[in-house]
Amino acid sequence: MEADKSAPLRVDAETAIILREAYHKIEALFRADHYGLYDYVRVVAGKIARVDTFFVGFLQGSSRVRYPYGHDDGRYVDPDTHNFGPNGQTAWLLKRRTTYRYAYDNGAALHAGVPIGDIGRQSEDAVTVPIFRPSKDGPDQLFGMLSMQSYEPDSYDDNAVRAFEWLGGVVERVLTREGEDREALRMLPAGDAGPNLLTSDHVMEYLTHRVASIREIAAEALSESELAAAVEGYLHRIVDATEHIQSELIEMLMDTDEGPERRFTSLTKAQQNVAVLLVDGLDNDQLAAELGISLNTVKTHLSAILRKYGMVHRAQVADDVRKYLAR
Numbered sequence: 001m002e003a004d005k006s007a008p009l010r011v012d013a014e015t016a017i018i019l020r021e022a023y024h025k026i027e028a029l030f031r032a033d034h035y036g037l038y039d040y041v042r043v044v045a046g047k048i049a050r051v052d053t054f055f056v057g058f059l060q061g062s063s064r065v066r067y068p069y070g071h072d073d074g075r076y077v078d079p080d081t082h083n084f085g086p087n088g089q090t091a092w093l094l095k096r097r098t099t100y101r102y103a104y105d106n107g108a109a110l111h112a113g114v115p116i117g118d119i120g121r122q123s124e125d126a127v128t129v130p131i132f133r134p135s136k137d138g139p140d141q142l143f144g145m146l147s148m149q150s151y152e153p154d155s156y157d158d159n160a161v162r163a164f165e166w167l168g169g170v171v172e173r174v175l176t177r178e179g180e181d182r183e184a185l186r187m188l189p190a191g192d193a194g195p196n197l198l199t200s201d202h203v204m205e206y207l208t209h210r211v212a213s214i215r216e217i218a219a220e221a222l223s224e225s226e227l228a229a230a231v232e233g234y235l236h237r238i239v240d241a242t243e244h245i246q247s248e249l250i251e252m253l254m255d256t257d258e259g260p261e262r263r264f265t266s267l268t269k270a271q272q273n274v275a276v277l278l279v280d281g282l283d284n285d286q287l288a289a290e291l292g293i294s295l296n297t298v299k300t301h302l303s304a305i306l307r308k309y310g311m312v313h314r315a316q317v318a319d320d321v322r323k324y325l326a327r
Helices: 013-029 034-048 089-096 108-112 158-186 200-222 227-255 259-265 269-278 284-291 295-309 314-325
Strands: 053-060 064-072 075-077 080-083 125-133 141-150
Touching: 013 034, 013 158, 034 053, 034 064, 034 141, 034 158, 034 227, 064 227, 080 227, 089 108, 089 125, 089 141, 125 158, 141 158, 200 227, 259 314, 269 284, 269 295, 269 314, 284 295, 295 314
Parallel strands: none
Antiparallel strands: 053 064, 053 141, 064 075, 064 080, 125 141
16 A cells, blocks of 8 residues: 555554454465455455455556456355456556545446446445555556445445555555565576566466365265265365465466567557567568558668567567467
């Protein structure tokens, strides 16, 4: 959060007790378990105010939000990814860099975006808290959000909003410290082998371990002498394990290489037009004819593109643009 973290939190005594307990449990239990962290924050928020819908979202690239965790009306919502538009909550947060409340615009930004959960119902109150990542150069970077919503109007008073902002700050610090730990690893010899630390080997190792844990639950269930009486508990454990996998996989995508998008969006519009046509293998004369520009202008754009991409050959740029277009 960008607010003054040293200022006393103005919440009522009951809420303060709930938040203090939450802090100690998060410190002890959820540092390496993002799904558990988000699930627990939702439960804590529900002790303070009505929470019908809850989600966590993270920005990736210039136009996407990945949602590793969502919960609506008592049901887990499958993780998803959406491109955000100019009028929704994400654009609102990027522009104002502060908490969004339904009362600010009577829910206009909330309802302009993709609904979470039951698309047949509209939330009547909402609080969405931005999550920031510290930046060495300039202001902190907005990289995520927590949102709680209610199907009943006027569900969130100032006390609930302050409490939810505080919870958002705790989540922010957990994720920030993990990011700092990853940066520390990158400082080790051979620690910066590429744009990120996630490889197909990491994903395969993760999936192998997680699938094995589900198989073990099933094997344990089959060994029960009173299977009928125990089956419900085992099924709940299997559901919980699969929800963990879904949420963690969508977060793994945050660590995959976003270089192709970053490089493409660094180009001007005119340079992007040239870069897209490179994918089709057009030579300089064909580029000039297709775009209605001079050969010298084509050469100028190509020179700038190669410089921005840090590449030597146009075929390398074409391959990189192809990856971006295929995302």
